[in-house]
């Protein structure tokens with residue numbers, strides 16, 4: 001099939017590449033000329049495991065192309081995906097200016113039937129708005145479908161190639177048929193394509209992300225209780241997770257959720273609820289708990305130094321909002337940096353993929369190290385903010401000899417508490433006993 005993907009960021013590039021991988025002809029459109037030039041020139045713009053190989057192969061086979069021209073991008077396409085940003089507006093609502101702006105332009109360019117697909121996360125009613133924006137300038141036949149994306153950064157290629165489910169909101173039989181054919185190679189194992197109306201599909205995405213954020217905030221509160229009551233959250237987590245109704249996944253406490261999706265999507269759902277006079281109380285608490293949790297590790301650090309961290313030098317492992325990505329949008333590490341630097345501390349950071357993005361964002365506010373061990377040289381303590389695998393079983397002798405003091409503040413519970421005690425570290429983590 002001939003496909004166009006408008007917006008070539010994390011979702012658009014993965015979508016375009018993975019659709020090309022099954023033999024489709026894909027043209028990706030982006031307004032960012034630098035990005036388009038890089039991609040068309042064979043240089044990938046994001047770090048996502050497994051993506052580069054697929055990207056190179058499909059570019060070489062000429063199944064994947066990039067352009068800044070919307071007209072060229074959609075001319076021959078039967079299906080046009082919108083993978084555009086939906087950032088939070090000032091009131092927390094999702095800002096639809098990118099989506100509706102492009103929809104308006106598409107309306108001016110359409111000459112034949114196409115299916116326009118909202119892949120971005122958009123509030124209930126957006127498919128109708130996109131339809132209206134296109135229909136202002138195009139009187140022929142077309143369909144607008146809501147097809148929210150559930151991929152997770154870090155495992156996005158796997159998620160796209162073998163999704164747990166595909167949600168498609170449309171009442172058009174023609175669009176249903178096209179999308180069933182398009183997605184057939186991705187659901188060979190029998191995972192469902194769930195057809196529903198547009199509004200239900202739009203709400204499904206927000207409900208999914210909000211539920212996951214709720215799980216995180218819930219466990220962060222359990223961890224807070226564990227710290228106060230002398231329980232171990234790892235034990236409690238295993239104890240509750242073995243109940244199939246609860247499940248083992250997504251029960252890890254930490255330093256709060258971040259990233260480009262959970263914070264904005266929870267906020268947007270609360271806003272949508274308010275608009276229809278509904279107070280979504282649980283989600284208000286989820287956001288509040290998350291804000292508090294992001295400061296929890298900072299508080300522990302301050303407490304350890306009796307309130308004064310001025311002049312202290314910290315090594316920080318991890319900047320990305322989660323492992324296996326270079327994405328730093330709303331990364332908890334950034335808040336930790338802000339809080340510590342504001343209080344006069346000096347930070348040297350290391351992250352396997354995200355340092356370039358952080359450098360661009362905050363310049364020389366902190367130092368960056370070449371390796372996880374160089375990062376430790378002369379630091380008073382180690383802080384862990386992202387659970388990259390390479391941090392899980394480090395060389396503790398190197399840590400011991402590089403740090404001024406054997407002090408570790410672990411926001412991701414990477415190490416065994418008893419083992420850290422045995423090695424002689426002062427070790428604080430989340431929801432588990434502190435040892436020294």
Ligand code: NAD
Nearest residue numbers: 007008009010011030031032083084085086120121149153
């Ligand atoms: P992104 O910021 O990485 O990418 C958006 C891209 O759109 C950018 O490359 C930008 O240059 C481009 N763009 C902006 N205006 C444009 C225009 N007028 N024409 C063409 N291109 C334009 O965003 P993302 O992370 O890919 O997210 C896109 C959407 O998908 C959001 O709604 C997000 O909530 C949703 N989503 C994201 C993820 C994720 O993990 N990142 C997962 C599921 C859903």
